[in-house]
Amino acid sequence: MSSWENDTTQAAIALPEPSATEISEPHWQACKEQKLLVQQCSNCQSYTFPPEKNCPQCFENTLAWQQSSGKGKIYSFTIVYRPQTPAFNTPYVAAIIELDEGWHMLSNIIDCDIDKLAINQAVAVCFEKRGKSVLPMFRTV
Ligand SMILES: [Zn+2]
Missing domain, CATH: 2.40.50.840 (OB fold (Dihydrolipoamide Acetyltransferase, E2P))
Structure with a gap:
């Protein structure tokens, strides 16, 4: 038996929530509007997730938010x-x-x-x- 299986405080433990950052905030805000956003690079067209400041493919600061299907x-x-x-x-x-x-x-x-x-x-x-x-x-x- 694990130490927490019969722990009566189990119900008080909340599920973890994401911590939005300055970079990821648009993604999390869009989720509240039932939209899934992803960053796409306007230079090399590649998609990036999780959110980044610069494109991990071409390293340019040319990522823009797009709505995913x-x-x-x-x-x-x-x-x-x-x-x-x-x-x-x-x-x-x-x-x-x-x-x-x-x-x-x-x-x-x-x-x-x-x-x-x-x-x-x-x-x-x-x-x-x-x-x-x-x-x-x-x-x-
Ligand atoms: Zn790129």
């Missing part, structure tokens, strides 16, 4: 049975999503049958409120 496919995933903190309900799915624009992001797949998930399965973004934040999540389509 929010549609993509499962690039990779794992099913988590032992969470980082006891606040998480398990099992849950951590996945790398390949968006239709060709960029990747780490997220969760929710409301799914975890036994039927597959690489390349189509997914679409959805948004989940957590505390004062709104997180981009994905559902199978």
